[in-house]
Amino acid sequence: MAVADRLDLTLRLVRGAERISLNELADRLGVSLMTVRRDLDELQAQGLVRRVRGGAVSLAAPAEEAGFTARQQWRAATKHRIGVTAAGLIEPGMTVLLDAGTTTAALAPSLPTPLTVAVLGLQAADQLADRPGIRLLVLGGESRPGERSLVGHLTLRMLEELWFDRFLMSIGAVHSGLGWSEFSSDDATVKQHARCRADRTIVVADSSKLGVRAFVRVAGLADVDTFVTDDPGPDETLDAIRDTSVEVVTT
Numbered sequence: 001m002a003v004a005d006r007l008d009l010t011l012r013l014v015r016g017a018e019r020i021s022l023n024e025l026a027d028r029l030g031v032s033l034m035t036v037r038r039d040l041d042e043l044q045a046q047g048l049v050r051r052v053r054g055g056a057v058s059l060a061a062p063a064e065e066a067g068f069t070a071r072q073q074w075r076a077a078t079k080h081r082i083g084v085t086a087a088g089l090i091e092p093g094m095t096v097l098l099d100a101g102t103t104t105a106a107l108a109p110s111l112p113t114p115l116t117v118a119v120l121g122l123q124a125a126d127q128l129a130d131r132p133g134i135r136l137l138v139l140g141g142e143s144r145p146g147e148r149s150l151v152g153h154l155t156l157r158m159l160e161e162l163w164f165d166r167f168l169m170s171i172g173a174v175h176s177g178l179g180w181s182e183f184s185s186d187d188a189t190v191k192q193h194a195r196c197r198a199d200r201t202i203v204v205a206d207s208s209k210l211g212v213r214a215f216v217r218v219a220g221l222a223d224v225d226t227f228v229t230d231d232p233g234p235d236e237t238l239d240a241i242r243d244t245s246v247e248v249v250t251t
Contacts, residue, residue: 003039005208006031010039012172012183014049014058016215021055028173030211076106078206078230081251083107086168086204086228089249090115094165097194098124100149100187101170103204118162120155120190122148137162144186151186159193167198169224171205173212176240179221181214188216200225207232222246 006029013028014020025036040056043049049056082103087110090096096111098104100121108124111117113133119125120139128134141155169191172182180203182188195201201224210232222244231250232238242248 002208005206006035007039007043009173009208009212010036011043011048013214014043014056016183017058019052019055019057023054025055028213078251079103079106082204082206082228082230084110085249085251086202087111089202089226089228090166090168095163097162097164097167097198099168099170099191099194100124100147101204103206104168104170107168107204118164120150120194122150141190144184147184147187149184149187149190151184151190155190156193159190159197162197164198165200167194167201169195169201169203171203171209171218173209173214174203174205174221174227174237174241175211175213176221176237178213178217180218180224182216182218183214185216188218191218195219195223202226202228204228206230207235207238210235210237 009029010025013025022033022036026033029036040049040051044051048059050059079102083106086107090112092112092114095116098108098117098119105121105123105127108127115133116135116137117128118137118139119128122143125136125138128136139150139155139158141150142152144151171180174180182191203224203226207230221241224246226247226249227241228249238248
């Protein structure tokens with residue numbers, strides 16, 4: 001995993017728990033305690049966390065520092081390739097639910113037309129709003145600071161009124177034991193409901209998410225249909241996904 005990706009995951013794990021132990025970080029990230037200590041030292045130097053005995057605690061900071069804006073440029077070329085590949089699985093005329101996230105935002109410009117697209121993130125809405133051939137639906141709800149993902153009971157109520165051919169789902173982590181998981185309970189709840197409102201679910205995520213366990217389980221490994229990612233080489237989690245009924249497409 002690239003250092004920038006690991007720092008991002010570490011920061012989100014700390015912020016999700018408010019306080020977390022070194023051992024839990026090492027377990028969730030699949031790295032050594034020495035690596036965890038080094039990463040926490042770097043995040044502490046940036047004023048994002050505070051080291052405490054045996055672990056770290058979150059410090060108050062603007063949400064965008066660890067949110068969409070900060071992550072948008074990380075592995076941008078990889079996310080573009082994943083997006084182009086995933087968009088190729090969508091047929092003109094379909095109804096598509098597009099999740100929030102940096103990878104799904106990178107995917108939006110490659111979607112075919114004509115298409116009806118409902119979005120769960122404001123970044124994708126900006127990209128698709130004036131594109132010819134796109135019928136855009138922006139689901140209601142509360143915009144989560146930093147991520148600008150749409151969450152809450154209004155989003156869930158709107159999802160209950162709609163049905164989609166495909167759900168293009170982003171994910172924060174995937175682990176052979178826990179399955180697909182997210183750092184935010186609000187985002188996880190929306191994904192859990194959205195997955196039940198589509199004929200097929202296509203997960204898009206770069207390989208830095210492999211082998212990581214976030215806090216909130218979204219679904220079991222076999223509960224999606226297709227996973228589009230970059231090729232990390234031999235990987236235990238990817239092998240576990242392939243052993244289920246999930247189609248794995250690598251770029």
